[in-house]
Amino acid sequence: DAEITQSPRHKITETGRQVTLACHQTWNHNNMFWYRQDLGHGLRLIHYSYGVQDTNKGEVSDGYSVSRSNTEDLPLTLESAASSQTSVYFCASGRDRAGELFFGEGSRLTVL
Amino acid sequence: GIQVEQSPPDLILQEGANSTLRCNFSDSVNNLQWFHQNPWGQLINLFYIPSGTKQNGRLSATTVATERYSLLYISSSQTTDSGVYFCAVGGIQGAQKLVFGQGTRLTINP
Numbered sequence: 378d379a380e381i382t383q384s385p386r387h388k389i390t391e392t393g394r395q396v397t398l399a400c401h402q403t404w405n406h407n408n409m410f411w412y413r414q415d416l417g418h419g420l421r422l423i424h425y426s427y428g429v430q431d432t433n434k435g436e437v438s439d440g441y442s443v444s445r446s447n448t449e450d451l452p453l454t455l456e457s458a459a460s461s462q463t464s465v466y467f468c469a470s471g472r473d474r475a476g477e478l479f480f481g482e483g484s485r486l487t488v489l
Numbered sequence: 490g491i492q493v494e495q496s497p498p499d500l501i502l503q504e505g506a507n508s509t510l511r512c513n514f515s516d517s518v519n520n521l522q523w524f525h526q527n528p529w530g531q532l533i534n535l536f537y538i539p540s541g542t543k544q545n546g547r548l549s550a551t552t553v554a555t556e557r558y559s560l561l562y563i564s565s566s567q568t569t570d571s572g573v574y575f576c577a578v579g580g581i582q583g584a585q586k587l588v589f590g591q592g593t594r595l596t597i598n599p
Contacts, residue, residue: 422587475579478587480532
């Protein structure tokens with residue numbers, strides 16, 4: 378079955394370290410998204426991509442970057458992790474611009 | 490940007506009861522989805538419903554796009570229905586850039 382997977386599912390890191398969260402989907406969807414979920418804020422969009430070599434900033438993009446070198450993967454990088462980036466991160470993908478979005482299981486990141 | 494408001498924020502019911510969750514949004518949308526976040530944190534797709542009515546077992550949803558609201562109905566609640574229900578919408582420009590509401594936390598007691 379086609380699916381969307383995130384790794385690692387749980388990570389603890391220290392302030393200032395670089396962290397990369399992986400997202401891989403096997404649906405061949407063009408569109409991929411990264412969200413973060415925090416108490417009191419719901420889910421907020423970090424970055425998104427509408428295809429290979431395309432990346433765009435979302436609502437809360439400061440301190441994060443993404444790259445899209447193939448259809449299946451959209452890794453999220455925190456160049457220098459901060460305690461404010463402690464959160465649960467969700468990756469999502471969708472086939473076309475107005476269709477249904479499907480989410481991965483989430484990655485819980487703790488920055489100490 | 491689009492604002493999404495969900496009500497009520499919390500709902501506690503006995504098993505077997507029915508419930509209605511509401512989602513209001515501030516602008517025209519090309520995408521509206523309902524999700525259930527279970528106690529393990531997974532986001533489960535319930536409905537993709539930018540307009541009209543859909544039913545899936547004990548759950549149904551209606552979106553009245555012209556009046557900018559959507560309703561999620563849960564009938565004969567079970568304890569496994571507990572969790573947080575999110576409404577998320579996508580505007581005319583970039584319909585898959587979903588904006589989420591704050592969610593309704595539903596607790597079903599046995």
